[in-house]
Amino acid sequence: MKLEMICTGEEVLSGQIVDTNAAWFADTMMNKGIELQLRTTVGDRMDDLVNLFIERSKHADVILVNGGLGPTTDDLSAEALALALGEELIEDEDWRLHLMELFKKIGRKIPANMMKQCLMPSSAIRVHNSEGTAPGFRAKLNKAWLFFTPGVPIEFKAMVEQEFIPFIEETYRPAQATRLHKLLTLGHGESFLADKLNEMAIPEGITLGYRPSAPHVEIKLFARGDDAIKQLPAFIEEVKNTLGTAVVTQNCPSIAQAVHEMLLKKNLSLSIAESCTGGMLTSQLIEFAGSSSYLQQGLVTYSNQAKQKVLGISAEILDTHGAVSIECAKALALNARALGDNDYALATTGIAGPDGGTDDKPVGTVCIALANRDTCWVQTIQLKNRSRTIVRVMSCAVALDMLRRALLSEEVIVPYSFIPCSDSLVEHPI
Amino acid sequence: MKLEMICTGEEVLSGQIVDTNAAWFADTMMNKGIELQLRTTVGDRMDDLVNLFIERSKHADVILVNGGLGPTTDDLSAEALALALGEELIEDEDWRLHLMELFKKIGRKIPANMMKQCLMPSSAIRVHNSEGTAPGFRAKLNKAWLFFTPGVPIEFKAMVEQEFIPFIEETYRPAQATRLHKLLTLGHGESFLADKLNEMAIPEGITLGYRPSAPHVEIKLFARGDDAIKQLPAFIEEVKNTLGTAVVTQNCPSIAQAVHEMLLKKNLSLSIAESCTGGMLTSQLIEFAGSSSYLQQGLVTYSNQAKQKVLGISAEILDTHGAVSIECAKALALNARALGDNDYALATTGIAGPDGGTDDKPVGTVCIALANRDTCWVQTIQLKNRSRTIVRVMSCAVALDMLRRALLSEEVIVPYSFIPCSDSLVEHPI
CATH class of the missing domain: 3.90.950.20 (CinA-like)
Incomplete structure (x- = not known):
């Protein structure tokens, strides 16, 4: 399964904000044993979006698209997908009712432009947003599923975890079982840790990864296949013995x-x-x-x-x-x-x-x-x-x-x- | 002139390191009035690189490629370009002599793999690296100039300033001047703000952008062209009057x-x-x-x-x-x-x-x-x-x-x- 990501938005393309969604997504998928193949970052221009959707959908199996689902005029994702598909935008009735209920509950009037978020191409399937007012959606274009997600980080992460991962796990069965164990280290550099661990014999099917993120370097022990998973616990102990006090937590982010x-x-x-x-x-x-x-x-x-x-x-x-x-x-x-x-x-x-x-x-x-x-x-x-x-x-x-x-x-x-x-x-x- | 960027390297794609080169480059070009159109981030796989060079060179006029020029086995840029061009890699004699002199001066032996950096496709034109041992190069593929630069930030920045910008300023006429003004707002949603601003007459050449990031929504006023830039100050005042106490800072991030x-x-x-x-x-x-x-x-x-x-x-x-x-x-x-x-x-x-x-x-x-x-x-x-x-x-x-x-x-x-x-x-x- 070839996975790509498309990030939209002038502020991401122009480097005005750091694209934390992209880094988080690549890391999250890696933890599931799925490598991201390519990432394209594009601004808020209709032609660029339409061309890119068409072009990448000829290469990838799944493309996660991030951003451009909001209510304002620079949110173009739904319209761009409709043009790429050659379809009309239609209103998702269920989501309209959902929004009306939501605003009724908090006793506020629905802003006029809010309903724009209910529009999606006719063949698209709505994806639930548990944290915000803009729904996601997915549609098949050429050989790829395009999966549209909101740019707001909290909404994006929830949708990836609750909707995107179950979708790909169901649609593309992983070839092998995988397991990930994370060791958080403090006070030592990546090369110091790698030098120590390179002296060890690493069982087949287990790979080591390093993710430096101040103040820590996280070590990922990734096992692919039943044999490797069986050997993982003993290998974890060996790594911990080798690194001594450098390891501060296990499978705990801080x-x-x-x-x-x-x-x-x-x-x-x-x-x-x-x-x-x-x-x-x-x-x-x-x-x-x-x-x-x-x-x-x-x-x-x-x-x-x-x-x-x-x-x-x-x-x-x-x-x-x-x-x-x-x-x-x-x-x-x-x-x-x-x-x-x-x-x-x-x-x-x-x-x-x-x-x-x-x-x-x-x-x-x-x-x-x-x-x-x-x-x-x-x-x-x-x-x-x-x-x-x-x-x-x-x-x-x-x-x-x-x-x-x-x-x-x-x-x-x-x-x-x-x-x-x-x-x-x-x-x-x- | 359509400008794109290709960033190479697994660690950038996987989000293990933040791509500061990409943000710096987009910002630097924006200050020159040139907008980056698209950025593609790709890992260290030969096929992906070759396909991407061929594909993007059909769309862009200039593609700045960053990374993959070093001496190790995962530095694939020169070879990938040679394959895309259908050319042989040949050694740049001048750069070999330059490196030999450099190492003679500091009294060190040249590492064995260093000479790999002198290889480039036969039609490529070498680009000087004032800060390091890996030269850049540029070559024409389909309609685009591909301009290869090193990943090390200090080398990259020097090459962009000393070589890339003069090259495009000479080859392409300067684009329109642009100006960006940012207003930070607090306490109001993106749609609330958009509803208010949509009632205003927006001068031609000025676009509005919204970037929600808790606790704020940032409003960007982007002016393109001399006429729009002239009208920007008055329009900023109008926007501020319309939004009243919602605006909390100007061109200040918090x-x-x-x-x-x-x-x-x-x-x-x-x-x-x-x-x-x-x-x-x-x-x-x-x-x-x-x-x-x-x-x-x-x-x-x-x-x-x-x-x-x-x-x-x-x-x-x-x-x-x-x-x-x-x-x-x-x-x-x-x-x-x-x-x-x-x-x-x-x-x-x-x-x-x-x-x-x-x-x-x-x-x-x-x-x-x-x-x-x-x-x-x-x-x-x-x-x-x-x-x-x-x-x-x-x-x-x-x-x-x-x-x-x-x-x-x-x-x-x-x-x-x-x-x-x-x-x-x-x-x-x-």
Whole structure:
């Protein structure tokens, strides 16, 4: 089965927005064992769309088309398909009623142009949109099924998962069973990981893939065929042994989610004090429903005055050691924990840049502390030559990894080849 | 002149890396008044490459091909072009000598596979690479010039600027000048905005585009040709008058950035108290370098206990009105402002869901307060049937919009058709 994608929209073609839908789709299909063959990106011009639909439908078996289903004049997909098919656009009565009911429920008038979304070529089959007002549709042109999806990411993803994947799984039976296992790593580069894994004997039918996406490199172990699937569990264990502390989660997309689940399960509470990470750490946990049951507070004490007033950091620490110091990070964690009498506290303080660095403490110097009721772990990491955003993202990941390791009763401070640690401390202050 | 781009490489096709070259190229050409017509992304398979070169060369005048010029086995561009042309690959003698001299100068032996880069189809014309060892080349196939460039961004950009642009400027007459103006809107749907703008007379040569991306819909005004460009400023004003308070920024990608710039410029300080937005609001400002000069603190008082201990919210407010109330939001903003004696404070408290709603206060009820030294503005917005993430994202946007309006001395609380306001309050508590 030859799969292609067509992305529509001037803003995607002109590079004004990054096409996250395209990357997500290729990755999602890859996880199902289906490779994307070709992707074409085209603007909002009728002739280009019609010609492209006709041309690609002679080569591909399935073409996922993204975008152009909305109510405005630059949404041309349905009309372009009708021209390519040589058909009329007709109104989908069911969807019209669906929309009328939807707007009635929320007590709002239907905007005049909304009904444009109910139009599709006469041979097209409507595809349900569970998240928005524009339905998708699919139609056969030449040898290909063209499957039209909305551009809004949340609507697009839902439609791919709920409608597109079942459709191709039903229409094109996979030749072989496949299984995918994902290992998330932190703190090591793709070549470092590949060098280690290249020394291993990889069972036939299993392939390794790497997907770097800051702060992680995800390793995908893909097994194709029953024999390979049988050998997968033992191979996973071998890979984990080879990589040691580099692996942080399995089949879980973030350390934040792993920590969230552990805190809930163990019924433990957490307090956070942030400086350079600036709310990002707290926000990563509050993203998950139920976080209110363990997260007491996340105090972004950004200024020195806030550190003193809100978390009682002494003038002595700030004057002698500075806000970015092992001592300050330790005090932030201890005081944040004590303030809510919580089981754990995390603290970050550092120089995210691009300015504010010194010879002693260059941009990218970040001190991270974890405290529980009897121990405090602190380390200073050096994130040289990284952007402000990456310094913050990496610092959050290291902080959450320290907490994750503590919750698993593992060594809390471990070496990361990509994130040098310049100083560390383990104390039992109480 | 019809310009297309072909991007090669599995890692680009599979979305493992973001294709920054493609976005940069489209933008660079747009600045020259030349629109990219189509972009095709293809993996490292010989047949796909050959077929694509042949097919696209029947449609385009110029095709910029990016990637696949390196020395490894998955660099197939030169060979694929030779097959498409029906020609032999021959070695470019001059470039071989150039490379030998280059390596002699740095005192290193030439790697064995390096000489592969000197091979190109017999009719191809070599294009200089000022930054690397792989030369580019161009050749005519069917009606198109195919122009091959290296994938390494620094080499690619240098070759486009030094070689590609001069080539097309010499070969094709300059196209029409173009200009783009962007208006960011908040709180209204794409169809609501389109309905309003469709009533206007749009000058010839100007097109309107909409890009919804939560929490905003961006409106793009695109002018093509000198006449349209001349009329653009007056038309922008007309659009702004028509949309009124819906427009929140111009040619600026977020309210956070607009607020950041205003606070810096006006030398005003800010304190933040968050509950349901959970650090997202603070993090959006700390994203910008220099935010430390105005942002005192961002206190995520997630639990009631934290609201009491850290921000002194009285038990009476929490017991009588609840944590999600106009009264609590007001107290959070007033106390956060007082704590650091700041010029402004923002506060959010709400029910992000999916659980925790009641009949009185359903999921999506969010109270947002802004305080300065003599006034406090509070409103309760209702974000029904939105995901936890969208409730948080929209709440941050409304909070920042209130501050933005205050900084501009505009009405602070305005109606948003997509975000019903169920209650509001303006007080002068001091």
